[in-house]
Amino acid sequence: MNLSTLLLIILAGSAVAYFLGYTRSQQIAKPIGGVRNLAALPTYYASMMSLWALIPALIVLFLWTVLDGSIITSLVKSSLPTEAKQLSDESLGLVMSQVYNVSQGIGSLDTLGQEYGPAVERLNSLSSLSAKAMPVLTILVLIIGAILGLRAVKPTNNARYAVEKVFNVMLFVCSSIAIFTTFGIVFSVLFESLNFFQKVPFFDFLLGTHWSPQIAIRADQAGASGSFGVIPLIVGTLLISFIALLIAVPVGLMSAIYLSEYASARVRGIVKPALEVLAGVPTVVYGFFAALTVAPAIRRYGDQLRDWGAENDISFLANLAVSSESALAAGLVMGVMIIPFVSSLSDDVINAVPQSLRDGSYGLGATQSETIKKVIFPAALPGVVGGVLLAASRAIGETMIVVMAAGLAANLTVNPLDAVTTVTVQIVTLLVGDQEFDSAKTLAAFALGLFLFVITLALNVIALKVVKKYREQYD
Amino acid sequence: MTNQSKTDSKNSVDAVFQDRAILAEKRAAALKKRNKAEKRFQWAGRISIAFGIACVLFLFTDIISKGAGAFTQTYVEMEITFDQERLGLTPQSTEKEIKAASFGSFFKRQLREKYPEITGRKEKRELYALFTSDMPLILRDMVIADPSILGSTQSISMIADDDFDTYYKHSYGRDLAEEDKITRLSEMQEGIVDSLAKSGAVTKKFNTILFTNSDSREPELAGIKGAIVGSILTLLVTLVLSFPIAVATAIYLEEFAPKNKITDFIEVNINNLAAVPSVIFGLLGLAIFINFFGLPRSVPLVGGFVLTLMTLPTIIISSRAAIKAVPPSIREAALGMGASKMQTVLHHVLPLAMPGMLTGTIIGMAQALGETAPLLMIGMVAFIVDTPAGITDPATVLPVQIFLWSDSPERAFVEKTSAAIMVLLTFLICMNSFAVWLRKRLERRW
Numbered sequence A: 001m002n003l004s005t006l007l008l009i010i011l012a013g014s015a016v017a018y019f020l021g022y023t024r025s026q027q028i029a030k031p032i033g034g035v036r037n038l039a040a041l042p043t044y045y046a047s048m049m050s051l052w053a054l055i056p057a058l059i060v061l062f063l064w065t066v067l068d069g070s071i072i073t074s075l076v077k078s079s080l081p082t083e084a085k086q087l088s089d090e091s092l093g094l095v096m097s098q099v100y101n102v103s104q105g106i107g108s109l110d111t112l113g114q115e116y117g118p119a120v121e122r123l124n125s126l127s128s129l130s131a132k133a134m135p136v137l138t139i140l141v142l143i144i145g146a147i148l149g150l151r152a153v154k155p156t157n158n159a160r161y162a163v164e165k166v167f168n169v170m171l172f173v174c175s176s177i178a179i180f181t182t183f184g185i186v187f188s189v190l191f192e193s194l195n196f197f198q199k200v201p202f203f204d205f206l207l208g209t210h211w212s213p214q215i216a217i218r219a220d221q222a223g224a225s226g227s228f229g230v231i232p233l234i235v236g237t238l239l240i241s242f243i244a245l246l247i248a249v250p251v252g253l254m255s256a257i258y259l260s261e262y263a264s265a266r267v268r269g270i271v272k273p274a275l276e277v278l279a280g281v282p283t284v285v286y287g288f289f290a291a292l293t294v295a296p297a298i299r300r301y302g303d304q305l306r307d308w309g310a311e312n313d314i315s316f317l318a319n320l321a322v323s324s325e326s327a328l329a330a331g332l333v334m335g336v337m338i339i340p341f342v343s344s345l346s347d348d349v350i351n352a353v354p355q356s357l358r359d360g361s362y363g364l365g366a367t368q369s370e371t372i373k374k375v376i377f378p379a380a381l382p383g384v385v386g387g388v389l390l391a392a393s394r395a396i397g398e399t400m401i402v403v404m405a406a407g408l409a410a411n412l413t414v415n416p417l418d419a420v421t422t423v424t425v426q427i428v429t430l431l432v433g434d435q436e437f438d439s440a441k442t443l444a445a446f447a448l449g450l451f452l453f454v455i456t457l458a459l460n461v462i463a464l465k466v467v468k469k470y471r472e473q474y475d
Numbered sequence B: 001m002t003n004q005s006k007t008d009s010k011n012s013v014d015a016v017f018q019d020r021a022i023l024a025e026k027r028a029a030a031l032k033k034r035n036k037a038e039k040r041f042q043w044a045g046r047i048s049i050a051f052g053i054a055c056v057l058f059l060f061t062d063i064i065s066k067g068a069g070a071f072t073q074t075y076v077e078m079e080i081t082f083d084q085e086r087l088g089l090t091p092q093s094t095e096k097e098i099k100a101a102s103f104g105s106f107f108k109r110q111l112r113e114k115y116p117e118i119t120g121r122k123e124k125r126e127l128y129a130l131f132t133s134d135m136p137l138i139l140r141d142m143v144i145a146d147p148s149i150l151g152s153t154q155s156i157s158m159i160a161d162d163d164f165d166t167y168y169k170h171s172y173g174r175d176l177a178e179e180d181k182i183t184r185l186s187e188m189q190e191g192i193v194d195s196l197a198k199s200g201a202v203t204k205k206f207n208t209i210l211f212t213n214s215d216s217r218e219p220e221l222a223g224i225k226g227a228i229v230g231s232i233l234t235l236l237v238t239l240v241l242s243f244p245i246a247v248a249t250a251i252y253l254e255e256f257a258p259k260n261k262i263t264d265f266i267e268v269n270i271n272n273l274a275a276v277p278s279v280i281f282g283l284l285g286l287a288i289f290i291n292f293f294g295l296p297r298s299v300p301l302v303g304g305f306v307l308t309l310m311t312l313p314t315i316i317i318s319s320r321a322a323i324k325a326v327p328p329s330i331r332e333a334a335l336g337m338g339a340s341k342m343q344t345v346l347h348h349v350l351p352l353a354m355p356g357m358l359t360g361t362i363i364g365m366a367q368a369l370g371e372t373a374p375l376l377m378i379g380m381v382a383f384i385v386d387t388p389a390g391i392t393d394p395a396t397v398l399p400v401q402i403f404l405w406s407d408s409p410e411r412a413f414v415e416k417t418s419a420a421i422m423v424l425l426t427f428l429i430c431m432n433s434f435a436v437w438l439r440k441r442l443e444r445r446w
Helices: A003-029 A042-078 A089-103 A114-151 A159-175 A177-199 A202-207 A231-262 A265-280 A283-311 A327-352 A355-363 A368-397 A400-405 A423-431 A440-474 B003-071 B095-100 B103-114 B121-128 B135-145 B162-170 B187-198 B225-256 B261-273 B278-292 B300-325 B328-336 B341-369 B373-377 B398-406 B411-442
Strands: B072-081 B153-159 B202-206
Touching: A003 A042, A003 A114, A042 A089, A042 A114, A042 A159, A089 A114, A159 A177, A159 B225, A159 B341, A177 A202, A177 A440, A177 B225, A177 B261, A177 B278, A177 B300, A231 A265, A231 A327, A231 A368, A231 A423, A231 B003, A265 A327, A265 B003, A265 B411, A283 A327, A283 A400, A283 B003, A283 B398, A283 B411, A327 A368, A327 A400, A327 B003, A355 A368, A368 A440, A368 B003, A368 B278, A400 A423, A400 B398, A423 A440, A423 B278, A423 B373, A440 B261, A440 B278, B003 B072, B003 B411, B072 B103, B072 B162, B095 B135, B103 B121, B103 B135, B121 B187, B135 B153, B162 B187, B162 B202, B162 B411, B187 B202, B225 B261, B225 B300, B225 B341, B225 B398, B261 B300, B278 B300, B278 B373, B300 B341, B300 B373, B328 B341, B341 B411, B373 B398, B398 B411
Parallel strands: none
Antiparallel strands: B072 B153, B072 B202
């Protein structure tokens, strides 16, 4: 019986328990003069009963599936031949996986060695026992739970309290998932990063200027030790993010100002959703656009400019070299992507500036643009700065555009026409495909992930602080 | 008063007037300048907006112009005689026998007979290359489906190879200079295509292959069915997990949570998770779900888990806003009638907040549908030919399929990629407009 059928059976069982609880509560209500003399409504008795049936069964099922494998493994280990027991942990694991394979029919006992026969048999008998015992035990627990629940259906027992308590606990558990997620992120990147820093010194990582994360297959091969200097990645990330912000901040800010201060309601109603379309386009689409349309176009124009420069003897143009994966292309497209982000955040803060400030400025004879430039913008500045910081954090963490358009060359350069690579690109390249988990290459990705997490988190915390501080001024 | 002083005062009055005139002139000039600055500022705003909208339009027209071609596929109508002797089959042959028959050489021979003038080895190979490499298999499946066609001559629409397709769609019959031609065909192949087209055997039909096939190495046989099914399965897992959890969290935080450190900590966590880059969630999925819990790679189940964690903050934040929008009078009325706190929330607040929550959920789902980076980390980038049948089958999703195809150097895949993007954008536009409609339709103003 597989897990999903068992789950369905459990759900069906708890539905039956619900029904039983309902009828039972009606029954006990009859002799005492109807439902109104019960301490709780029949539906609460019914819910209580189904919870009694459901929760213990689910707990048993969960524990069984989690612990089952490790208990069986430890039991099987005891029937391994004596020489196998003395093996180191790693080779023991290898032997065990072979035993598992044989018991599943992959490979034969002859190749493994006949002395492993008892272990394989033990494994077979234990797993078939476990496969039989699990549904029996779970269903037994379900039935016992339902019977206990049925006993609790009494006119004086207020079932509502119990049901509401369970609901309350469930609500709390659901909301604590956010905490678990954060812990999960922190621990997963932190532990792997600590492993990484045992192989590569922390300061070599943080201050190194060379990034070539290959690991030697043989110890004596040329360039045997990969180098993990993160500086070129940081410079590349900042370069692309800077280009993106150079596009997004002026355009986003000016469109927010125009829409909230000048545009009529009708224009705003059309233009705002149209701009927000940009926020809804998936990043992989932007990546495709950057890699196949923008980057070739930039390269073409660059080449034309170079030819023109060569004809007219303008030396700095004649030496112009545009890479086909330029930082400019990725940055431009990323900028377009975050325009709506900047504009909606700026829109919020501009609208939050009190009308009295505007009226005061107009009363002194200022024009609308003077009011905006000298009164509204300074008042909204902290909020705008917060918005820009949030946009920067988004640009730094953006992945698909740079993966598709920025390339892998870890050049330490600030020339926007060169190819650069970013932190996120390297995380993706190091982790896509099969990899063993303990190589420095894989672990490097987690170290980069930790770095990225810390940077974006810091930017967000600062941005929220700035925005909050500003809000307090006017509220 | 002396004359002197009279003229003095007159002069000074003149001076004042003169000053005023100069001042007025200056003011007028300054005003002009200020008005110009005002105009400039307005134009800067207009240009910014125009730039944004131009980007939207350019993006869409670029993708549509690139991808529109992929919705048609070139076919060649050709008579094929299913010769019993050559195939070594009779209408009574079993399926096994049919499968063993050599349809490859049969198909090649048919082509050679159609073009007896082609003799060289290279030329012959070029002739075969005009049709999709799966053509013999398609013929075989036709025979398996209906063995009675053996011995008869059938007119068959043969799927043209992607190079043929590209040439026919973009260069055939157009007066183009040699370097403007979009083609990878040899001159001889072009000659064959031209003559086939002139005889009316070449047709363009709606490309059903795109929607009925899964991924393939051959562009003319590659489709997005597997990716769409994978996306649907992944989103289903995401929806089933994220909606209840997000709603429960929102209810807890808005209605039940005591004001204490734990509650504050939960809120801070949710707000921070909303801003964590998506690729980090991929790292989490890889380290926790795959490495620690030992779940399989590349499956919609794990993809759904990762996307759930990623979309939870979005849905929680909008659900909380929806609950906040329910006026306290509703709660007070319910409590006044003797309802418990839980009854108040479940029977009155929740139904009223539901439209807002659903809107947030749909927007979160749209975000999850377009997400690529975290799914790359958990191995949903594999080349998968089969359509996934369940949430534990290896699968890929639509955005990842786009990413995979965009890496292919063949021009035909560029077209397919753009078409897949158009399908993805259509889904997203539908979801978002449905969310907007739902908000307008159901959200009550108090």
